Amino acid sequence: MKGRILSALLSIFMMLLSNTLRADNVISQFHILGGELSNSAATSVSDIEEVLPRMKVLGLNTVLVPVYWEFLESVEGQMDFTLFDRTIDVARQQGLKIVPLWFGAWKNSMSCYAPAWFKRDVKRFPRAVTAEGKPLEIASCFSNNVLQADLKAFSALMQHIAEKDPQREVVIMMQIENEIGMLESARDHSPMAEKAYKQPVPQALLKALGIKQPGSWAEVFGTDDYTDEKFMAWHYACYVEHLAQAARRIHNMPLYVNAAMNSRGRKPGEYPSAGPLAHLADIWKAGAPSIDILAPDIYDTGFKSWVSQYAMPLRPQDGGKLKNRLFIPESRCCENSGVRALYAFGEHQALGFSPFAIDQASPKETESVTQAYNLLSQIFNAKPQNTWGLLFDQEDRERIIDDEGVVMTCRHYFTLPWDPRATDGSTWPEGGAMLIRLGKYDYLLAGSGVVIDFKTRIEKQQEQQKKLGEDGFAEAGSETSNFKFQTSNFNGSRLGLLSVDEVTIDHQGQMQFLRRHNGDQSHQGRHARISVGDWKLLHIQLYEYK
Template structure:
């Protein structure tokens, strides 16, 4: 066992022992994750909770006056949860002297609007950098050493191989969690906590400091090797291939076990970050046992370790984090790239419920949210920069953000649709009867999915003026209410038809399509659609404006020969 891992476990055990009395006194009703049927769900005050979230810009939560006018806007956008950073430098500006006035102010602001919070601990790292640590940490590079490049230069990143850094980080996080238990154990405004943010090293594939070099040359820790052997058949293909190509060894140094390649550096750094985060997480949980996770910055196409956050909880490293940081409840992807379904699906595992803490908003985000909550049974979804213009990438110029650069009409409309449907969505996540058909871009000209005994076929449709966007992202969520009846929530302009994929079965017909408007917490019947509105009874048309109307559809199917 490596000295760092051994120290981590001894430190964590000590924290747990010291805090055992506090932990035993903690309310059994705290938010927690629970496996229910086919889904793992967040349980709040005894009931499943669907996070319809949004993440603030990185610095917004540092100023309560700045946030004062933001809170009612967030409520007006139909969010039920806000993801807010808590910086180490904010709560411990002087070592050992804690100031939680900012934390208390955020709680007050959220409670005034009946909003929940997911807190993001910007401790040692935020997006690989260490810019949110206190000044007394930044200035003492002897006690808190930096990750180094191969030519010996320091970087703006603390090294995960430093026990003094980890212990200081863990003490601050412990103080935060102790305070949260004291001020929120009854009200449960805070649902979950993210530990660190998008860890990893850049611009090289690993830390080249002396402790890192020694750890790389040392034997791979036994707990990781045991995990690999015990979970061989379910390991991520990239991890398993690297291990087996080197002989599936059960002992040896990192390069002996995983090969002499940049990927080995990334796996090595993943273990370093995972075991560091375990020390921080376990210490915090000993004070207040909320669900905790850490997040991953994903890889651009064809990038190599060092061009991205090498050592982060990427899909191929999930198993390493499971072995090295068992106190984390799950690992979460920050997804801004295309190929959303592929990225999200890699994190939706039986041992890892999906939660997306950062993503694009607008119609792109709305479609992705439907896919996450439906097909992947996600705990929740959260576009980034919800208090401003969000994340606008190339090709997003017309995604529907407000002209003033504030707010997100598409996500506001979708959350308005989903909020009253949340109990049914959660029920269907558990028992089945919930799926989403997604079309991601111009290369995908048609979509198909199964809903109960039927097949749904999706094509792009012209908007109200007949224009067709061939590159847009389109999604339709289906909630099965009976064997032949479905509620449909859509994002984008689409045409849906229904068939069977079983030869010899009767033809599928549409018995009826009824508009349903979500108002005052219930559904109000609208028009019975037919004729020109349904392709003479052959299809359901979805328009992007439907979300703004808070309109969904009740579709009944039947069979004939």
């Protein structure tokens, strides 16, 4: 079979990226197939030299690497770039991109990566305080001394990057702080914070939220924990804006902040209150307009729900620009990571995906990442336009997509009756894929653990539901479901599988034939499928008949 060039006038991925991120020739042509290192993986030169080549072997194109304030400025006013320089050098040797994570004033709410001289000088660098007066290991964002110390070190880092990597061939993006948020209390109750709380809500925030009546925080929003959270979100965002503006002036690149999720029914302060969470997006966008992306760190169940909150849609009031581009800098590294990546890129045109602590994960967990990234690398060579993401588990098993009259019923592979793993009592691994429309009756399917059949609308409306036996045919004596037919006789056209080919796509976007899936592999032309545990790229062509 001859190679087939998959052409598109403009990739949706590129369009969304250029609409969201500030002018950036490097990252606008790039998708982050990433992984974040564990917190202590870059604290020595020997660790850096060992871990980055392993990340390349796993199939990553980008590594998210901590930069620690306590190592950068262990002596106040003296900057040591040894660790960071080695990170850039090894990444360059391996052909990897780097996203530095600034572990500055806050890391997972706490100020644990601040230098010793900062930690010891509580008078100069005050801490946040709970409502009960308990001091916390959290630097107060209301202190100008805290801001200026953090800003000085961060600006020195940005200046060094500008000198070390002026064309941004390696360093393509910057994370400012890490999972900002208040714990134990929804807000800071230190004297400086209390003074700020009694002040009127800033006019800029009222305007951003569409609130016309001015007043204090309590007068405008009430007196509950969620008012406290809004107050802190504004001041955290304004703090971050100082660092973001410095970054823009020194070495302009895409900037983001990441959020620990408000999950499991917890209240502000039980989760890290006031971080860049979806329900606080308008406050963060108003307070930190120089930040490009609010990014979710996803460790809980309900992956599809979390990502949908951060893939914020186009809004006329934003000038037609995407309010927030989906980027997942941290996700639990597990056997489901690969299919989740395919879903995020396919459904939401994500900028990137990155399992956390991938350097410490088992081969069983990293295999899915390697397999999915291999498929995604091929797909991106083809610059896909129209895409969907599929992600299924034991409860969420099916999705129906109507593509201009082509009705695709997409299901978890284990909905097929013949695989014994579906009924052995174990939890189903997630199945997922990216589905790509190449043209009328022409699709690509890349993933693992999915099955799709294709029907016309009239065929779908009139289909007869039957209970299937283990061979995939109707069980003897079984009754059809309570499905009500529109007519007693079939009326209209049908869709059939013209061909299902397993393929690869080369660097020029040309499709290379591997093998034909027919007969038993397509259930005699009834569907296209990829088994659980297999990772494949299928080229599916349909035809219509009566």
